[in-house]
Amino acid sequence: MSEYYDFHTHLPQSPEGVTRMLCIVPGSNASPPFSSGIHPWDTAAPGVEEHLLWLEKHIDELAAVGEIGLDRLHGASLERQSELFLRQLQLADAHDLSVILHNVRCTPEILSMLRRPERALWHRAPVGRNKLIRIIDSGGAVSFTAESLRRLDPALVPLSRLGLETDDSGEDIRETYRIAAALWHVAPEELAAQLAANFRNLFHR
Numbered sequence: 001m002s003e004y005y006d007f008h009t010h011l012p013q014s015p016e017g018v019t020r021m022l023c024i025v026p027g028s029n030a031s032p033p034f035s036s037g038i039h040p041w042d043t044a045a046p047g048v049e050e051h052l053l054w055l056e057k058h059i060d061e062l063a064a065v066g067e068i069g070l071d072r073l074h075g076a077s078l079e080r081q082s083e084l085f086l087r088q089l090q091l092a093d094a095h096d097l098s099v100i101l102h103n104v105r106c107t108p109e110i111l112s113m114l115r116r117p118e119r120a121l122w123h124r125a126p127v128g129r130n131k132l133i134r135i136i137d138s139g140g141a142v143s144f145t146a147e148s149l150r151r152l153d154p155a156l157v158p159l160s161r162l163g164l165e166t167d168d169s170g171e172d173i174r175e176t177y178r179i180a181a182a183l184w185h186v187a188p189e190e191l192a193a194q195l196a197a198n199f200r201n202l203f204h205r
């Protein structure tokens with residue numbers, strides 16, 4: 001039985017005892033569970049329409065759609081990003097899948113586009129107080145790397161909305177769990193049980 005959950009990673013190899021939600025580029029292969037989506041950074045690249053078709057065709061293999069979202073600094077124009085984001089949100093909704101969100105300086109725009117904010121995991125979520133409160137109030141879940149946990153006020157995040165992730169950092173998720181247990185003042189077993197429930201709740205397929 002898995003003791004640890006990595007809610008978002010791009011690296012296929014995880015230590016033993018870790019269940020990871022691997023994020024793959026549309027058109028590639030992986031062992032489940034995995035998510036896929038058109039990353040905002042790739043929205044100006046050739047092949048976007050083919051990637052959308054691949055997502056539609058392989059949607060039943062996905063455990064979530066993502067990472068998708070909006071990025072004010074990279075990728076296509078925000079208008080084009082919004083169009084692609086919306087189409088992928090609709091695909092996730094139609095198949096009752098959660099979305100894993102990428103957000104750079106677009107929290108209000110993303111919140112206004114989510115029809116089911118409670119089915120969203122905000123990966124590398126903002127740690128700024130006002131943004132974080134808005135996201136938690138919307139019903140969404142938030143996920144952090146070890147590095148971002150160090151800048152976070154844990155009082156703003158109920159454990160029932162928490163995910164932990166390594167993303168592309170190469171960090172050890174077990175160490176991230178240790179940091180989180182100390183930060184929220186909970187026993188490691190309690191944290192592990194809560195995160196297992198959160199993972200199942202978000203990725204219930």
Ligand SMILES: [Zn+2]
Nearest residue numbers: 010067167168
């Ligand atoms: Zn990522």
